[in-house]
Amino acid sequence: MEIFDDWQGNLSDPIERDSLANLRVDALDLLQLHCPPPAVYELFGIGDTYDYMATSLGEDPAPLIEAGTCSEDWLRRLGGDPFALVCELPYYTAPALDDTAPAGCSRRDAIVRGLAAAEAIHARVAETLTAIGAAPDHRLMRSVVEYVRKTPKRLAAERAHAAADEYAQEATGAQVCDARLCTPFHHLLYLGEAARVAALAGASALAERVDATLEALAGDLVRTSALRVLPIRPLVSVQAGTGLLALAATGDR
Numbered sequence: 001m002e003i004f005d006d007w008q009g010n011l012s013d014p015i016e017r018d019s020l021a022n023l024r025v026d027a028l029d030l031l032q033l034h035c036p037p038p039a040v041y042e043l044f045g046i047g048d049t050y051d052y053m054a055t056s057l058g059e060d061p062a063p064l065i066e067a068g069t070c071s072e073d074w075l076r077r078l079g080g081d082p083f084a085l086v087c088e089l090p091y092y093t094a095p096a097l098d099d100t101a102p103a104g105c106s107r108r109d110a111i112v113r114g115l116a117a118a119e120a121i122h123a124r125v126a127e128t129l130t131a132i133g134a135a136p137d138h139r140l141m142r143s144v145v146e147y148v149r150k151t152p153k154r155l156a157a158e159r160a161h162a163a164a165d166e167y168a169q170e171a172t173g174a175q176v177c178d179a180r181l182c183t184p185f186h187h188l189l190y191l192g193e194a195a196r197v198a199a200l201a202g203a204s205a206l207a208e209r210v211d212a213t214l215e216a217l218a219g220d221l222v223r224t225s226a227l228r229v230l231p232i233r234p235l236v237s238v239q240a241g242t243g244l245l246a247l248a249a250t251g252d253r
Contacts, residue, residue: 045070045072045073046065049065050062053065053154056157056158056160056161057160061153070086085246087238087239089239092228092229094225094227094228096173096226097174098174099173099177100172100173101173103170103171103172103176105170106170107162107168107169107175108162108167109171110175111158111167111179112159112162114184115158115162115183117183118151118183118186119155121187121190121191122155124194124213125144125147125190125191125194128194128195129145129148129194129197131198131203132194132197132201132203134201138197140193140200144193144197147193177225181224184221188217188218191210191214192214
């Protein structure tokens with residue numbers, strides 16, 4: 001679609017252009033997009049997540065998957081051939097995420113190092129939860145409890161998956177950054193939740209210590225990666241425009 005190419009080319013920031021291309025689409029011929037692969041991916045559902053976890057762990061992962069499905073999963077159960085489009089956008093970026101040069105280590109090594117950092121953060125969250133003891137019934141408390149309970153198995157699945165032969169190939173700078181920055185970054189969010197739970201429980205000294213740890217770890221990530229937050233307005237524009245393009249394409253058929 002020419003309008004798609006024109007719009008993508010007029011965006012000022014490279015990350016905005018990449019975000020527009022980063023569509024996960026099922027039934028790709030419907031949109032007839034001219035995005036270079038691998039910018040367009042097939043949408044995966046809860047069944048795919050189950051299969052991945054079951055294969056990686058060698059056990060029934062149902063207790064670990066209590067959320068994550070989407071309306072498309074439900075719609076497919078009603079029959080027919082539904083079309084779904086998800087426009088995934090980043091809220092932050094780093095220069096290394098655009099580095100396609102060889103990084104001097106395997107993808108497996110990069111992933112394992114990232115998982116080790118995540119495991120260390122999980123251990124800090126678990127220690128904080130133990131130190132808090134009794135805490136009020138609050139959504140943040142429930143979130144932290146679930147994170148502490150389920151994360152070891154999820155990390156074990158990622159480790160097992162990284163043992164596949166394909167991860168022996170040399171990583172690019174972008175893949176190393178993704179493994180060592182993006183993986184621990186996600187887990188830091190729960191450390192922040194744990195600090196807030198400690199404050200809710202009246203353990204102010206503990207909350208301050210956890211906050212200090214969080215600030216130090218987050219600061220290290222920012223300094224080593226030159227992390228920067230992306231402006232929200234262009235990202236929302238991309239999402240809204242993608243939906244309009246999908247509607248325009250379906251109207252032509």
